[in-house]
Amino acid sequence: MGSTVFKGGVHPDYNKEITATMAVSPMKPPSKVVIPLQQHIGAPCEPLEGIEVGSEVKRGQKIADSTGFVSAPIHSSVSGKILAIGPYNHPLGSVLPAITIEPDGEDRWDESIKPGGDMENLSAADIRNIVREAGIVGMGGATFPAHVKLTPPAEKPIDVVVINGAECEPYLTADHRVMLEQPEEIVFGLKAIMKVLNADKAVIGIEDNKADAIRVLEKAIEGEENISIAHLHTKYPQGAEKMLIQVTTGRVVPAGGLPMDVGVVNFNVGTAIAINDAIREGKPLTERVVTVTGSGINRPANLLVRVGTLVSEVIEACGGMKESTMKLIVGGPMMGKAQVNDDIPVIKGTSGILALTDQDMYLAESSPCIRCAKCLDGCPMFLSPTGIAQFAEFEKYGDAEKLHAMDCFECGCCSYVCPSKIPLTQWIRIAKAEITKAKKK
Amino acid sequence: MLIVYAILALGLMGLLFGLMLAVAARIFAVEVDPRVEAVKDAVPGANCGACGYAGCAKFAEAVVSGEAKANDCIPGGEETVKAIAEILGGDIETSVSPVATLFCIGDCFKASDRFVYDGVQDCAVAGEFNDGFKNCSYGCLGYGNCVKVCLFDAIYMGKHGLPVVDEEKCTGCGLCASACPRELIQMLPPGEEGYLVLCSSQDRGKTVSRACEVGCIACKACVKVCPVEAIEMDGKLAVIDLEKCTDCGDCKEKCPPGTIHRRSAIPSEADALAAAAEKTAESA
Numbered sequence: 084m085g086s087t088v089f090k091g092g093v094h095p096d097y098n099k100e101i102t103a104t105m106a107v108s109p110m111k112p113p114s115k116v117v118i119p120l121q122q123h124i125g126a127p128c129e130p131l132e133g134i135e136v137g138s139e140v141k142r143g144q145k146i147a148d149s150t151g152f153v154s155a156p157i158h159s160s161v162s163g164k165i166l167a168i169g170p171y172n173h174p175l176g177s178v179l180p181a182i183t184i185e186p187d188g189e190d191r192w193d194e195s196i197k198p199g200g201d202m203e204n205l206s207a208a209d210i211r212n213i214v215r216e217a218g219i220v221g222m223g224g225a226t227f228p229a230h231v232k233l234t235p236p237a238e239k240p241i242d243v244v245v246i247n248g249a250e251c252e253p254y255l256t257a258d259h260r261v262m263l264e265q266p267e268e269i270v271f272g273l274k275a276i277m278k279v280l281n282a283d284k285a286v287i288g289i290e291d292n293k294a295d296a297i298r299v300l301e302k303a304i305e306g307e308e309n310i311s312i313a314h315l316h317t318k319y320p321q322g323a324e325k326m327l328i329q330v331t332t333g334r335v336v337p338a339g340g341l342p343m344d345v346g347v348v349n350f351n352v353g354t355a356i357a358i359n360d361a362i363r364e365g366k367p368l369t370e371r372v373v374t375v376t377g378s379g380i381n382r383p384a385n386l387l388v389r390v391g392t393l394v395s396e397v398i399e400a401c402g403g404m405k406e407s408t409m410k411l412i413v414g415g416p417m418m419g420k421a422q423v424n425d426d427i428p429v430i431k432g433t434s435g436i437l438a439l440t441d442q443d444m445y446l447a448e449s450s451p452c453i454r455c456a457k458c459l460d461g462c463p464m465f466l467s468p469t470g471i472a473q474f475a476e477f478e479k480y481g482d483a484e485k486l487h488a489m490d491c492f493e494c495g496c497c498s499y500v501c502p503s504k505i506p507l508t509q510w511i512r513i514a515k516a517e518i519t520k521a522k523k524k
Numbered sequence: 525m526l527i528v529y530a531i532l533a534l535g536l537m538g539l540l541f542g543l544m545l546a547v548a549a550r551i552f553a554v555e556v557d558p559r560v561e562a563v564k565d566a567v568p569g570a571n572c573g574a575c576g577y578a579g580c581a582k583f584a585e586a587v588v589s590g591e592a593k594a595n596d597c598i599p600g601g602e603e604t605v606k607a608i609a610e611i612l613g614g615d616i617e618t619s620v621s622p623v624a625t626l627f628c629i630g631d632c633f634k635a636s637d638r639f640v641y642d643g644v645q646d647c648a649v650a651g652e653f654n655d656g657f658k659n660c661s662y663g664c665l666g667y668g669n670c671v672k673v674c675l676f677d678a679i680y681m682g683k684h685g686l687p688v689v690d691e692e693k694c695t696g697c698g699l700c701a702s703a704c705p706r707e708l709i710q711m712l713p714p715g716e717e718g719y720l721v722l723c724s725s726q727d728r729g730k731t732v733s734r735a736c737e738v739g740c741i742a743c744k745a746c747v748k749v750c751p752v753e754a755i756e757m758d759g760k761l762a763v764i765d766l767e768k769c770t771d772c773g774d775c776k777e778k779c780p781p782g783t784i785h786r787r788s789a790i791p792s793e794a795d796a797l798a799a800a801a802e803k804t805a806e807s808a
């Protein structure tokens with residue numbers, strides 16, 4: 084076991100008390116769902132044969148898939164009629180193809196939904212296939228297809244599975260709530276992952292500001308010898324893959340490498356529950372817990388929302404948005420994406436909807452760098468954010484790459500600590516995009 | 525006594541090395557055309573790259589070798605061309621340097637915003653985020669990428685949110701035109717005559733009129749009225765061919781949103797501010 088804290092990082096105001104004690108309640112079925120064909124990292128899906136405007140679909144029916152390996156199929160989250168197939172606003176800030184479905188209100192499940200059978204009888208390949216067919220992706224927000232993580236190359240055996248219950252993003256409490264309410268499902272999902280990977284050890288990492296969740300999960304793993312719980316120091320970005328692996332296993336993921344390089348694979352608690360649901364009940368991933376919070380929301384809540392529900396409807400279900408709202412963010416305040424309007428669907432990776440009023444935020448003018456090096460101290464990857472940002476500003480992307488810009492995972496600590504309010508993360512993001520573009524050429 | 529030896533020894537060594545250097549300079553001498561130096565002194569020396577060569581020195585070499593023409597140096601203008609002609613002898617055709625013209629008059633009072641943008645203050649970056657913060661996804665974003673690249677201090681950002689070109693200072697090098705991520709700046713031959721459609725939007729008329737008070741709505745009124753057929757539609761945008769334009773001004777009269785202006789009367793910063801002040805007075 085390594086140290087329980089990593090170097091760098093920041094301590095933002097967590098503001099989790101707004102929704103931390105609110106149990107997850109299912110949101111009433113939406114009046115319309117818009118299901119984007121790209122909800123994961125990897126190849127976008129294509130509508131399946133027979134899925135066209137006017138055709139009837141049932142809940143849980145697979146409506147789109149891709150032949151690419153790094154991809155996850157997409158299922159209808161309601162039963163109803165397809166209204167349109169075409170471009171729609173996407174929470175990632177562009178307009179992407181999506182399938183719009185009008186629910187018939189009956190919520191009939193597709194006939195193909197049936198339990199996968201007992202875990203003893205399922206082989207690793209069976210489970211992997213169930214996970215792929217259920218369209219499960221990383222629910223922490225990165226939306227990396229889960230079955231890909233469950234298929235490590237033979238030369239990189241996995242011996243430790245790390246479950247991420249850190250939830251270091253301020254405001255969000257979705258993971259916190261599911262840990263309190265579905266501990267048994269998490270442990271079942273974790274065991275399935277361990278079986279597929281043949282891993283003999285697992286660690287569930289939880290930040291120590293969620294003491295109740297630690298207690299509940301400790302009870303749930305009683306008698307399990309190879310599963311332990313790591314009490315993590317509360318610090319942002321504790322839930323980032325590399326930081327989490329370092330503090331729970333003491334292993335350091337090499338620069339540019341993946342957790343599997345050090346024999347570790349990392350899943351979010353929500354993903355473990357989705358795997359549980361897929362195996363035990365045969366349910367594909369069609370709904371998820373979303374924290375709707377912030378000073379701009381009239382009645383903050385943790386809601387179980389169907390994938391494809393429009394953010395405007397989710398906010399409506401929470402009593403609407405206040406007049407003084409200045410910013411709408413999908414995700415958490417540190418890594419989430421600011422939105423232009425609320426006419427966007429909830430996707431598989433939407434962990435939170437955050438509305439901030441002018442009390443919580445202000446627009447800051449940025450001023451020149453004063454070389455205080457606070458961003459260097461705050462960077463958990465030990466990069467030089469100000470250096471990379473300056474190279475990006477002068478379009479010297481090659482030099483930015485030499486400063487390891489590609490190792491940045493955009494946690495936002497540098498922008499958070501900068502006293503000159505320089506949008507460092509945004510500049511680094513530009514540098515990363517340009518470096519990737521240059522490599523593709 | 526010692527000091528005399530030292531002076532003698534060093535003096536002799538100095539002479540010896542000097543001799544060696546003199547011989548080496550004679551043997552390894554590099555022929556330099558004195559005209560290259562003269563041409564280099566004659567050009568403005570801003571290293572702007574408008575000629576297509578890597579700096580003024582390279583351009584001077586190219587001119588002397590006959591590879592480049594003297595009037596390729598756009599910032600230098602007539603004066604430089606004459607100076608080069610004097611150095612190299614012979615007739616060299618002069619050319620007039622073009623002027624940067626912004627094909628957007630949707631200032632911050634006329635073109636509405638969709639949301640408050642609070643990110644990196646750079647046109648290219650702001651334009652990437654959700655197609656820019658303006659309702660018009662073709663118009664000027666006003667973060668002044670063109671201002672930043674101008675070597676001659678010929679563009680500044682007006683208070684109305686559009687860049688203003690100082691025609692006196694503009695050398696026509698075209699750096700601003702290539703810096704604009706939305707390609708709103710065109711280099712046109714200088715002149716006061718002729719009319720221009722000062723818009724670059726390819727959106728449908730309905731979308732344009734919602735986004736901007738002065739955008740081209742593709743109604744084709746100008747195309748129909750033009751007596752010399754100088755106006756053509758490029759997609760959803762009317763474009764006037766300055767070579768054919770007879771400066772009659774019929775199109776300006778017909779244009780419903782007022783996108784067309786005579787080149788001598790392109791709305792200035794002062795016009796825009798006065799119009800905005802008038803509007804606020806009206807609404808108050």
